Amino acid sequence: MFEGFRKKLGGIFSSRNREETFKKSELGGRVFEALVESDVSVSVAEKISDISEKYVEKSGGKITQSQMVSIIRKSVQSVLDSVDAPQDIMKPPRKPFIIMFLGVNGGGKTTTVAKLATLLKSRGSRVVLSASDTFRAGAIEQITHWSKEVGVDLVKHEKGSDPSSVAYDAITHAVARKMDYVLIDTAGRMQNNKNLVEEMKKIKRVAKPDLTLLILDAMVGQDALLQGKAFMDDIGFDGLVITKLDTDAKGGLLISLCYELRKPVYFIGTGQRVEDIMEFSSKWYMDRLFPDSLD
Ligand SMILES: Nc1nc2c(ncn2[C@@H]2O[C@H](COP(=O)(O)OP(=O)(O)OP(=O)(O)O)[C@@H](O)[C@H]2O)c(=O)[nH]1
Numbered sequence: 001m002f003e004g005f006r007k008k009l010g011g012i013f014s015s016r017n018r019e020e021t022f023k024k025s026e027l028g029g030r031v032f033e034a035l036v037e038s039d040v041s042v043s044v045a046e047k048i049s050d051i052s053e054k055y056v057e058k059s060g061g062k063i064t065q066s067q068m069v070s071i072i073r074k075s076v077q078s079v080l081d082s083v084d085a086p087q088d089i090m091k092p093p094r095k096p097f098i099i100m101f102l103g104v105n106g107g108g109k110t111t112t113v114a115k116l117a118t119l120l121k122s123r124g125s126r127v128v129l130s131a132s133d134t135f136r137a138g139a140i141e142q143i144t145h146w147s148k149e150v151g152v153d154l155v156k157h158e159k160g161s162d163p164s165s166v167a168y169d170a171i172t173h174a175v176a177r178k179m180d181y182v183l184i185d186t187a188g189r190m191q192n193n194k195n196l197v198e199e200m201k202k203i204k205r206v207a208k209p210d211l212t213l214l215i216l217d218a219m220v221g222q223d224a225l226l227q228g229k230a231f232m233d234d235i236g237f238d239g240l241v242i243t244k245l246d247t248d249a250k251g252g253l254l255i256s257l258c259y260e261l262r263k264p265v266y267f268i269g270t271g272q273r274v275e276d277i278m279e280f281s282s283k284w285y286m287d288r289l290f291p292d293s294l295d
């Protein structure tokens with residue numbers, strides 16, 4: 001994971017000598033290039049290299065290799081910190097806490113619903129899933145399989161039925177049983193499929209989710225940013241889940257998604273098993289991008 005980022009960062013230096021020094025004039029361009037090649041968007045890479053240059057200015061001209069890594073680290077951290085922190089959904093302010101998942105098809109919505117249900121259940125919460133993807137063939141069977149596997153309740157109707165009425169029934173189910181969470185799976189939306197956009201808006205109106213999470217697949221690279229912007233304009237969401245990070249060699253995408261969409265990352269998907277989910281921590285991420293020794 002993220003080995004590309006560590007290689008590119010290591011490539012800024014011409015030797016392994018940690019005392020090698022740099023002039024300020026050499027810094028910006030090299031950092032910028034390394035970031036863009038690691039899947040950081042151009043505008044975010046510019047921002048980080050600008051912040052880095054300012055740090056160098058403060059430290060007065062020449063700096064060593066290890067100082068430079070720590071400067072880039074601080075710059076990346078300040079970009080991540082510029083986005084609001086996620087709300088602590090492990091201590092939800094009300095019951096049931098309703099979470100709706102959005103995203104294009106194949107991004108990992110249903111898998112993330114199953115993973116999050118597993119995580120919440122392991123912490124003693126009672127969870128019901130809403131099978132609100134009534135659109136794709138096999139979707140109801142897939143979530144039925146997961147609900148059995150994870151051991152949580154599921155509310156489903158037949159294929160082709162109104163997804164918002166499934167969500168409504170799932171919420172009623174949770175209220176009647178004083179359950180903690182309702183997780184609403186939805187149909188994958190092809191960009192610019194008007195009907196599905198209207199369907200998502202209707203689910204949002206009916207279910208009034210406490211939190212709407214957009215699932216973005218790290219495998220699609222910079223396209224994830226375009227998807228994020230389209231969902232922002234069409235439907236709106238509160239936070240991100242970045243899936244398939246285990247397949248992300250380049251590493252820099254998450255920084256750009258956070259910064260450009262101005263939304264916090266709540267969870268990351270790190271594999272295909274139900275346990276492969278983590279609450280996002282910028283420390284975890286930064287420690288992987290900037291380990292003690294670069295590749
Ligand atoms: N490697 C890896 N694979 C993942 C991850 N999350 C999901 N997948 C895989 O991605 C594929 C699609 O996942 P789904 O959960 O069905 O995606 P979806 O968004 O519900 O897709 P639709 O129902 O078609 O809209 C599956 O093969 C999952 O196993 C992850 O974090 N890492």
Ligand SMILES: [Mg+2]
Pocket residue numbers: 109110111133139185186188
């Ligand atoms: Mg699905």
